[in-house]
Amino acid sequence: MTEMAQMYDAVVIGGGAAGLSGALVLSRARRSVLVIDAGRPRNAPASHAHNYLGREGIPPQELLAIGRAEAAGYGAEIVEGEAVSAGKLPGGDGFRVLREDGTAVTARRLLVTTGLVDELPPIPGLAEHWGHDVLHCPYCHGWEVRDRPVGVLAVSPMAVHQALLWRQWSDDVTLFLHHAPEPSDEEYEQLAARGIAVVDGEVSGIESDGGRLTGVRLAGGRIVPREAVVVQPRFTARSGVLDGLGLHPTALEAGGHTIGTYIASDAAGATEVPGVWVAGNVANLMEQVIGSAAAGLKAASALNADLVADDTRRAVEARRAPFSAEAERQVCEKTLGSRRHGLQETR
Structure with missing residues (x-):
């Protein structure tokens, strides 16, 4: 396994309407974002997407291409491939996502927008x-x-x-x-x-x-x-990547009949695992494209707010920490420049 050195603020798993919408929000919030897209959108068989205000009748692949360009324009990285598993980092501070090519990436937070499979x-x-x-x-x-x-x-x-x-x-x-x-x-x-x-x-x-x-x-x-x-197909959430985090699908019933499975979350997409959000059809089986995009926005906003709270907590802890030798050295470098602890450097 090859692990990338950078830890992203957020890894978005799934590059459909929900995922790209979330990536756009997070990159505009100046977060480092990586989108991993398996390239299997649910609406691929359809020739056009409907009820998307301002984009009525647009071919699904064209809509996704526009979304990728918009998110990338604010700094989001988008890679093709499948994320096969996700787990917590040692100590629980962040997550590791393993891709099918054997590479692994780490992130402070996850937004999972993997959609569903229509089983006919x-x-x-x-x-x-x-x-x-x-x-x-x-x-x-x-x-x-x-x-x-x-x-x-x-x-x-x-x-x-x-x-x-x-x-x-x-x-x-x-x-x-x-x-x-x-x-x-x-x-x-x-x-x-x-x-x-x-x-x-x-x-x-x-x-x-x-x-x-x-x-x-x-x-x-x-x-x-x-x-x-x-x-009516059976709507099965693409949620295997979450198994390692203990997040398993919930059955949705109607009239005593199971019509599909989904990953449970709160109204903003937060799951029972802190730091993991879901949006789109993986969380709501009945969501249409425009609703999935809105859900991605909502989840990303909540995710960013959680990161802001974490950044603030860390800053407070650093401010309260005892003054260490390393901290003293950094202060001296900043305030004295080429001088060291009151001594002018000689040439």
């Missing part, structure tokens, strides 16, 4: 169309499939809610029950009132033609024409 049901065709015709968030993609035939694949007790939500964007919505629980009488009434068709039976695959989704195939062979399919 094992149905042929879903992964191939993910982010284009297979979707999960209506606020991210609803406008793009407005007025088109939409199918909602039920994989959790939240399926009826999904179908009713997507009905806002299209009046042609079909709910495929697949393996989900049967809707209640009240839910059936709601679906009928909104004109949402319900199809029983297991879904066996997604049909496509020329790279475009064309339908949903049932186990019995029937194909229901659709142009977009909605599915």
Whole structure:
């Protein structure tokens, strides 16, 4: 293992919207910052990012490139690669982060913004169309499939809610029950009132033609024409780097069903391990891009305030410390210049 000599004020693990936003805040606060970016943004399959005020419809990679340039412009260092583990330094004053190339860096504080992984049901065709015709968030993609035939694949007790939500964007919505629980009488009434068709039976695959989704195939062979399919993935936090610090993911449940995992934190992103903050999807599974950027700002501000308190504590301790020989030498150098303890240096 090769260890870099510099100790950074903060190492940011993850170079998405949350991480780059945090790096921008910290570098503008005149902190030394290193961003370690594995280059696996969650929204990579999508062609555009939405609901980001001032950047509506921007390609995700372009948004990240702008963010990197802005953070680097204030002195943040950005390196590519994966951080594989993090641990406390001996004595507990700071952290060591090990990268996949065997190098290690140290930091006074950590901001972890590693995001999450969308785990799709094992149905042929879903992964191939993910982010284009297979979707999960209506606020991210609803406008793009407005007025088109939409199918909602039920994989959790939240399926009826999904179908009713997507009905806002299209009046042609079909709910495929697949393996989900049967809707209640009240839910059936709601679906009928909104004109949402319900199809029983297991879904066996997604049909496509020329790279475009064309339908949903049932186990019995029937194909229901659709142009977009909605599915709720399991949202799994990318949190392995935190295992060595004792920070493990918490399950998030909805309707008695586990929909994902996240790293618990307070409102500002502080975890139960002092000196470690989290932001973005690793801490909030439902956060969109603009919310992740805001969370990175909030966490970085709290992190910097913590560093200010630590800097102040150290300064007070130094001021109160006994006057040592080394301190006396430094004072003499500063006040006497070339003279030493009242004696003029002779030539």
